[in-house]
Amino acid sequence: MATEMEAEICDALYADVGKPETEAHVHEISLVKSSCLFALKNLKKWMKPKKVHARLMTFPSTARITKEPLGVVLVISAWNYPLLLSLDPVIGAIAAGNAVVLKPSEVAPATSSLLAELLPRYVDSTCIKVVEGGVSETTALLELKWDKIFYTGNSKVGRMVMASATKHLTPVVLELGGKCPVVVDSNINLHVTAKRIAAGKWGCNNGQACIAPDFIITTESFAPKLLEALKKVLEKFYGKDPLLSEDLSRVVTPNHFNRLLDLMDDEMVSDKIVFGGQRDEQKLKIAPTIFLDVPLDSAMMKEEIFGPLLPIITVEKIHESFGLINSMTKPLAAYLFTRDSKLQKQFESTISAGGMILNDTSVHLTNPHLPFGGVGESGTGSYHGRFTFDAFSHGKAVLHRGFGGEAKARYPPYSSAKLKILKGVLAGKLGAHIQAILGFPRGK
């Protein structure tokens, strides 16, 4: 489907978010394909029961962990990567042997109806169904009993999903967002840094991505250099008039467009614009816009931006950035650009985030060996690669005992002699085991 229907998929993605064809290929179609191929390649391995060491305590015995499907699961996806965020979880759910209902986002209607139309043609539609709809359909779906619910979206709805799941005690995976910070030290390759930040911010759906850099923290002294580098890179990427560039996504809906305008035009920050600011209401496009030193209590610094606005916050010493990040809720991703390995180590141990990258942005999500997911406010559970398979499986413990190894000591009537043997057995003492198996203590 991903191969044959490429053109249609690109059209739908363009209709929904104005996604440039390259982003559609690189961020959605290619990732869906590689996810499928990865699952196909590894499925046998994932499905194989895993033998584990059975303890002396239950000798003779063998112990295994068997993966089994949870049953019927619900996947609710988001509008910014409407293909990827729908199919990636579904791939894992199917690999794990479940039946799936997919509820694509209604905010990306072209992709939603494309999935509803195409999926039944390519997969077993008795087990995999697409249900389209908005708030009321989603609410109705959430009332039903599922064996797992996988939700990608914002934390407000995430709370509602978890609250609905409570009724049937359904386990959930919540892939939410957060303000992904980028800490930029002065000890870097400036040009490469600027490019990677720009690619992660504006090259990802024009900032409308859960792992897009939300804001930058750098030192007062370095900020001007960083800003210059970013400006140069942006001009190279999108030309002198970014609103005319074909390589920038548009803002998804008028609602979000107005939300971003409110953030931009907020009088607390409107005088802090140092680059960009152009907007086209008709085309729903906003140019890459950079702010310098917006107040920390401005709306822009309190909410997840999810758009092409990039505030740069300055601190005196780079270490101060850690305290600032820790004063906010845990983000889905945190980024640090530096060659200083001590700073890297400190960042790794001090900052908690879903995932982190040193000297790049966003790319960790393409590595299927890394678990992708949030922590705290940015979500619970993780997926990608084998982790998706595990997210939709139950690891059932299976213990096989024989009838040998009968230990009288475990049964009543209890006595201090039996207790002594039990103590030895639980402490792993071989002598006690032997006594136990030989039927000690004698008598009752």
Place this chain on the structure above:
Amino acid sequence: MGTMAASVEEIGAAAPQALELHALQHLGELRSTFESGRTRPLAWRQSQLRGLLRLLAEKEDEAFRALHDDLGKHRAEAYRDEVGVLIKSCNAALREVGKWVAPEKVWAPLVAFPANAQVVPEPLGVVLIFSCWNFPLGLSLEPLIGAIAAGNAVVLKPSELAPATAKFLEDNIGDYMDATAVKVIQGGPAVGEQLMEQRWDKVLFTGCPRVARMVMAAASKHLTPVALELGGKCPCIFDSASVGTGRNLQTSVNRVIFAKWSSCAGQACVAIDYILVEERFAPTLIKMLKSTLKRFMADSDQMARIVNARHFQRLTGLLKDPAVAASVLHGGKLDAKSLCIEPTILLNPPLDSAIMTEEIFGPLLPIITVKKIEDSIAFVRARPKPLAVYAFTNSAPLKRRIVEETSSGSVTFNDAVVQYGIDTLPFGGVGQSGFGQYHGKYSFEMFSHKKAVLKRGFLVEAMLRYPPWDEQKIAMMRHLYRYNYIRFIFTFLGLSRT
């Protein structure tokens, strides 16, 4: 029990605001402790685990007394099921924690060269553990071991229905562990509710589905991740044909009795709830159960008592149904004063009676007969997924069918309950029996966040990542995503048509 219960009631009746302040203060202190980084070093975690071991060694007698006060548990049972298991788990955690905290290197594709990818476990922060009254020590401290090994600060909220053990924990934990990082908060439902009004980095709840729903609902307000260890009706499929007679049969009967009556008088989430056996073998099984029970349970102090009057009434109520009462074949004696119910066996009570639809959690054992033992599988499948499925059988085909066609937290063949003590096996439910697993390394993981860390260098820059886009870049990216480096190079060098 009388005096203990009174003091708990006093606590429960105290001014709600005072309790709230108390809980908030604790939480504030724990947050500061965690944020100071105190709980992260390996040495701290190991010292806490050692402290716990010392507590279990030095205060063993007090622990036995508390468990006897709360549940009438014999020392041997208390050691076998709680204290001993905890010592084993704590020692294992001490041995392994160094390995658990180590980052795991994972594969990074050549296309990301130079790159280094790792999964780094980190503590979640401040966690809350609700434990249950039936294994009040074990269900409090087993998760605590994992939470501490993972580097968290912890609040333990033991069940108020086992007040002696709750008090034992409150009195002793602070002396053996770091009181700025581990706190015990006693109280009833009101205290539980107040605790859940706060945001936690994780909550583990062991108990019944009704309260689990309240915990999860409260948790959803803060997006607090939860793990729920619930119960269910754990069936025991008794394949008499393949077990045979003689020693194997006796061994099986011993183990059934152990799993039903010897573990907290059947008040255990992993206890055998009911048995399924072929009609023709039922009489032999019942006969053996009766005779072995006589040997094992000669004295009344060999079995725990029912935890309190409310549960005693509940269990008595299960037998009130005339059709159920008529199916009692053995036992049935109830002593409300001492809260003792003798081991009771029933044969084919109605399937729609409460005793067959609710989790029994007591010393009543229904035996349900089937025509063929394979029919048990459909019987189990038709019901909510339990925490454990047990089967006594030598038949490999039956074993395979049970594993593949039923779903439960775990499956154990030819024994029961013992899987709880094997720390290499994850312990937890599925479906109605809960979600989240722990024990051994799984406890560590339950209270950790596995953070993905990708390190890149500045050296190799792939221009094709960046706009402005063109067809050649798209072609190269296709090849890269398929790790098709040869074609990538050709395209890059302009030797391949796009």
